Amino acid sequence: MEVIYTGLRQTPEQIVEAALQEDVQVVGLSILSGAHNHLLPPVVKMLRERGASDVLVVGGGVIPADDIPGLLEAGIAAIFTPGTPTTVTIDFIKEHVK
Numbered sequence: 001m002e003v004i005y006t007g008l009r010q011t012p013e014q015i016v017e018a019a020l021q022e023d024v025q026v027v028g029l030s031i032l033s034g035a036h037n038h039l040l041p042p043v044v045k046m047l048r049e050r051g052a053s054d055v056l057v058v059g060g061g062v063i064p065a066d067d068i069p070g071l072l073e074a075g076i077a078a079i080f081t082p083g084t085p086t087t088v089t090i091d092f093i094k095e096h097v098k
Contacts, residue, residue, distance in 0.1 A: 001093070012042040020050060025097045028089075031061040036071065044075035056096050060084065 006018050019027050027047070029040060040059050047055050059071060060080035068079045077096060080089050 001090075012039055012046055015043050016046040016050060016052075019047065019055060020052060024055060026056045026058065026093055029057070029059045029061075031059060031063065034062070036061065036063050037067060040071055040076050041074035048075075056093065058089070058092070060089070 004018065004022050004024065006015065010018075015027065015029070027043060029043065031039060036059060040057070044057050047053065047057065056077050057075065058078045058080065059076050061082070063071070063079055063081060065081075071079055078089075078092050080092075
């Protein structure tokens with residue numbers, strides 16, 4: 001896998017623009033700020049609006065269990081919380097990207 005790191009404190013618009021410019025298959029977002037409900041769903045929405053609904057979006061970080069169902073319903077493919085082995089994330093991506 002090739003990883004393109006865009007840095008901290010990116011807006012959903014910046015994330016989507018980078019994903020489209022780089023023609024990515026997966027967007028992985030790490031959220032430690034507690035803003036996951038405000039940042040993750042707009043990324044999925046904007047990707048869909050820009051014709052990139054096939055981009056897999058996954059999230060991780062400090063995300064309360066109560067918030068995960070809503071994020072999944074919003075189109076986030078998976079949420080990986082603290083302590084998730086890296087191999088679990090890698091396996092998920094390999095299973096869901098053709």
